[in-house]
Structures are given as C-alpha cells and as structure tokens.
Amino acid sequence: MNRGGLRTKLLLSHLGVALSSLLIILFLVNLVMSFSFGRYVESRQRAEAGFLLADLEQAYDSPDSWNMDKLMGVAHQAMLRDYSIRLFDAAGKPVWDMGNMGMPMVAVDPDEAATRYAVQKEGVNIGTLEIRGNGGAEQAQNRDFLQMFNRLSWGALLLVLGGAYLYSRYMAKGLSRPLARIKGIAMKMREGDLTERVLLPARTQTEIDEVGQALNYLADTLQQQEKLRKNLTADVAHELRTPLTTVQSYIEAFQDGVWEATPDRLQICHAQIMRLVQLIGDLEQLNAAENPMIQLRHERLCLSDVLRDSIHSVAGRPELEKVVLTLKEYKEHWISGDYERLVQVFVNLLNNALKFTKDGQVEISFIEEPCGITVSIADTGAGIAADELPFIFERFYRGEKSRSRKTGGAGIGLAIVKAIVDAHGGQITVTSNLGAGSEFQVYLPN
Numbered sequence: 001m002n003r004g005g006l007r008t009k010l011l012l013s014h015l016g017v018a019l020s021s022l023l024i025i026l027f028l029v030n031l032v033m034s035f036s037f038g039r040y041v042e043s044r045q046r047a048e049a050g051f052l053l054a055d056l057e058q059a060y061d062s063p064d065s066w067n068m069d070k071l072m073g074v075a076h077q078a079m080l081r082d083y084s085i086r087l088f089d090a091a092g093k094p095v096w097d098m099g100n101m102g103m104p105m106v107a108v109d110p111d112e113a114a115t116r117y118a119v120q121k122e123g124v125n126i127g128t129l130e131i132r133g134n135g136g137a138e139q140a141q142n143r144d145f146l147q148m149f150n151r152l153s154w155g156a157l158l159l160v161l162g163g164a165y166l167y168s169r170y171m172a173k174g175l176s177r178p179l180a181r182i183k184g185i186a187m188k189m190r191e192g193d194l195t196e197r198v199l200l201p202a203r204t205q206t207e208i209d210e211v212g213q214a215l216n217y218l219a220d221t222l223q224q225q226e227k228l229r230k231n232l233t234a235d236v237a238h239e240l241r242t243p244l245t246t247v248q249s250y251i252e253a254f255q256d257g258v259w260e261a262t263p264d265r266l267q268i269c270h271a272q273i274m275r276l277v278q279l280i281g282d283l284e285q286l287n288a289a290e291n292p293m294i295q296l297r298h299e300r301l302c303l304s305d306v307l308r309d310s311i312h313s314v315a316g317r318p319e320l321e322k323v324v325l326t327l328k329e330y331k332e333h334w335i336s337g338d339y340e341r342l343v344q345v346f347v348n349l350l351n352n353a354l355k356f357t358k359d360g361q362v363e364i365s366f367i368e369e370p371c372g373i374t375v376s377i378a379d380t381g382a383g384i385a386a387d388e389l390p391f392i393f394e395r396f397y398r399g400e401k402s403r404s405r406k407t408g409g410a411g412i413g414l415a416i417v418k419a420i421v422d423a424h425g426g427q428i429t430v431t432s433n434l435g436a437g438s439e440f441q442v443y444l445p446n
Contacts, residue, residue, distance in 0.1 A: 010175070014168035015161060022157045033149060048081055049117050049131055056087065056129060057121045071096050078131075086130040087119070095127060178208050182215055189215075194223045224391070239279050243272035282412040296338040296423055303333040303342075303373060303444070307364055310346035319354040328365040333373045335444050341420045342444075348413040349377050349440050357381030360437070372426070372446050378439040384432040392430065393418040 052074055059070035071087070075098050078085045087096035119127040178198075185196045197219060198212030250269050253259040307327060314325075353362045360380030367374040384392060395415045421428045425445050432438035 010172040011165065011168040014164045018160055018164035022160055026153050026157065029153065049129065052078060053117060053119055053129060056119050060121055060126050066095055084132045088128045090125055090127055175208065178212065182212050185215060189219060194219050194226065243275045246272045285416055296341060298336050299339065300334060300336060301339050303335050303375065304331060306339060306342045307346055310343050310350055313347045314350045314354060317354050319357065322359045323354055323357050324361040326361065326363050328363055331366065333366060335373060335446055337424050337444060345417050345420050345442065348417050352413065353377055353379040353381065369443065372444055374441050374443045376439060376441050378437065380437040383434040383436050383438055385434050389430060389432060
C-alpha cells in the first residue's frame with residue numbers, strides 16, 4: 001500500500017474519526033454511569049433505611065423503653081441486607097449494637113464512614129440509627145456490573161475500529177480502482193496510444209466519472225488534432241507540389257527545346273508562382289493572427305461602417321450577379337477593436353458565403369447582446385456537413401476534397417477569422433444544414 005496514497009489517507013481518517021468519537025462516547029457514558037449508579041446505590045440505601053426506621057418506630061414503647069423482640073427483627077433484616085447497625089437514644093446513649101448482641105458480624109470496612117438517620121415517632125426525635133456496611137454480595141454484584149459494562153464498552157470499541165478499518169478499505173478500493181484505470185489510460189496517452197477510453201456508467205455520474213469523461217474528451221481532441229496535423233502536412237505538401245511541378249515541367253520543356261517560351265506559357269508559370277506567393281502570404285497572415293503577442297489597434301469604431309467597407313470589398317465578385325447581398329439594417333453599433341482586422345474577418349466570411357452560394361441570397365443582420373453585439377452572416381448556399389463543423393476553423397481544412405478543389409483556396413481563411421475574433425475577446429460560431437445554407441455568428445464585446 002502506498003504510504004501516502006488515497007487508501008492510507010482514507011484508512012487513517014476513518015480510524016481517527018471512529019476512535020476519537022468512541023473515546024468521547026465512552027468517557028461520557030462512564031461518567032454518567034458512575035454518577036447515576038452512585039445515586040442509585042444511595043437512593044436504594046436510603047429506601048432500605050426507611051424500612052428499618054419504620055420498624056424502629058414500632059419498637060419504641062416509651063422513653064428509655066424499646067421492644068427487644070422487634071429490635072431483634074430489625075437487626076435480622078439489617079443482617080440480610082449486609083448492614084451493620086447501631087441504635088442510640090435521644091441522649092446519644094447506645095441502645096442496640098449488632099456487634100455486642102451475638103449477631104453474625106457483617107464484613108465492614110473499618111475506614112468506611114457510617115451513615116446516620118434520625119429515628120422519629122409522631123414528630124419527636126427518639127434516637128439515631130447508624131448504618132455501616134453494604135460491602136457484601138450486593139455490592140460485589142454492583143462492581144461486577146460496572147466491570148462488565150467497561151469490558152463491553154472496550155469490546156464495542158475494538159469492534160467498531162475493525163468495522164471502520166474494513167469499511168475504509170472497501171471505500172478506498174472503490175475510489176482508487178477507477179482512478180487507477182484513469183491513470184493507466186493517461187499513461188497510454190502519454191506513450192502515444194489515443195485509442196483507449198474510460199468506461200462510464202450509463203446513468204449516475206460521480207466526480208471521478210466526470211474526470212474520466214474529461215479524459216475521454218481530451219483523448220478525442222488529441223486524436224482529432226493528430227488527424228488534422230497529418231492532414232495539414234499532406235495539404236501543405238499538395239499545395240506546394242502542384243504549382244512547383246507545373247513550373248518545373250514547363251522550365252524543363254523550355255530547356256530541352258520541346259516548347260518555345262511563349263507569353264502564354266510564361267503566363268502559366270507566372271500564375272503558378274503567384275499561387276505559391278499567395279499561399280505563403282496566407283500562412284504569414286495566419287501566423288500573425290494566431291500570434292499571442294498580436295498588436296491590435298483598439299479604437300472606438302462603428303461596426304456598421306466596418307460591414308459597409310467589407311461589402312464594398314466583395315462588390316466585384318462575379319457571384320453577385322445571381323446572389324443578393326443585403327445588410328438588414330444600417331444602425332450605428334459602436335465597439336472597441338481594430339478596424340482593418342475586422343474588415344479582414346467579414347471579407348473572408350462574405351467571400352466564403354458567396355463562393356458556396358450559386359443562386360440565392362446572403363443576409364447580414366445584427367443581434368444586440370447585453371455586453372456586446374453579434375453579427376450574423378446567413379446564406380442559402382451548399383451548407384456544411386454536420387461531421388465537418390467542428391473542424392472548419394482548423395488550418396488547411398477544406399471539407400469534402402472534390403468540392404473544395406473546385407472552389408479553390410487553401411483552407412486558411414476561417415482559421416485567420418477565428419484567430420482575429422479571439423484576439424478581440426469575441427467568439428465565432430456556425431450552424432449549417434447541408435444543402436440549405438450556413439449561418440456564421442460573430443460576437444464582439446463592446
């Protein structure tokens with residue numbers, strides 16, 4: 001067992017709580033028992049003395065005259081109760097002493113204090129009864145009772161400690177087993193195996209189950225990121241290979257004299273080189289946008305003016321011949337941000353909306369929020385498949401490959417958009433139905 005582990009800590013905590021609680025209970029119970037038992041013995045002795053006093057009252061005939069037969073009966077009753085008694089008259093002179101009357105002696109502790117009771121008849125004090133003893137069988141039984149109670153209490157203490165030990169081991173095992181499974185899966189993830197998952201119950205979930213759920217989510221995310229990383233490598237290689245292969249083949253043909261370097265062929269080489277330049281420019285923009293040290297020019301600006309300039313930037317696109325682009329309302333919404341960067345955000349979103357909307361409309365609207373403003377860009381275009389929505393803001397992700405090749409682009413635009421929106425402290429979300437269009441919502445704080 002790990003000396004500093006969860007099992008040891010639970011065991012010590014449970015045993016500590018059980019031991020301290022039981023010791024306090026035992027102390028209090030013994031205190032109450034001792035006090036109550038002492039009171040019980042005292043009240044019982046007082047009650048028995050009352051019976052003796054009643055008999056002595058009947059044994060008193062007249063001043064200085066006591067009925068000896070009745071006194072013998074009183075002495076006999078005292079002997080049966082393991083008492084040694086002495087009787088004194090009102091003047092304090094001895095009237096009866098069990099030790100001097102030939103009565104069997106009762107075992108009496110010489111150091112034990114005697115208890116005195118006044119003997120009265122018709123309200124007049126006629127003598128004093130001195131009682132000593134009660135150290136016989138009854139007192140031994142009382143001591144045995146207290147000893148048995150103490151033994152049972154200590155036995156209960158040991159029994160409860162044993163139960164607490166077993167319970168703590170059971171609880172610690174129940175807690176450490178799922179944690180050990182989670183630890184094992186985390187170790188496999190560290191070694192690169194992202195296929196293992198924590199099995200979770202169907203209904204009730206504890207905090208440990210939530211940790212397992214978070215680990216499963218982390219594994220899913222890492223697995224997706226690993227897939228995106230591999231796709232990124234393949235996409236970058238493809239984006240570089242295609243224009244480079246074209247330029248290489250043309251130059252080799254020129255060198256071998258197979259082709260003549262005509263303006264049209266040189267224009268094709270120039271277009272491929274410009275494609276590489278654009279790709280490198282996009283990568284530089286993405287790197288600048290994702291840089292945590294990105295410097296934004298925070299200024300008070302009108303969001304409607306930003307959208308108006310963004311619309312003017314896409315006004316020359318050929319898709320606008322069949323697509324209606326409308327700004328639902330022109331109202332001044334003031335926010336704090338970087339004007340040029342926000343224009344870049346909405347130009348990219350509008351370009352995407354127009355690119356995938358062959359015939360229909362693109363509508364821009366505002367949604368006022370308590371602490372900001374949300375800009376909605378909705379189109380009636382091709383839409384995005386549900387399984388692609390979580391990845392559209394990743395680098396070089398372009399969804400279905402055959403469709404994305406026809407529309408062009410390197411799949412960097414939305415990654416740049418998200419980086420700029422995040423840098424402004426905002427949030428971008430998307431909802432889409434395949435074949436029915438998409439809606440991008442950009443929230444920007446005031």
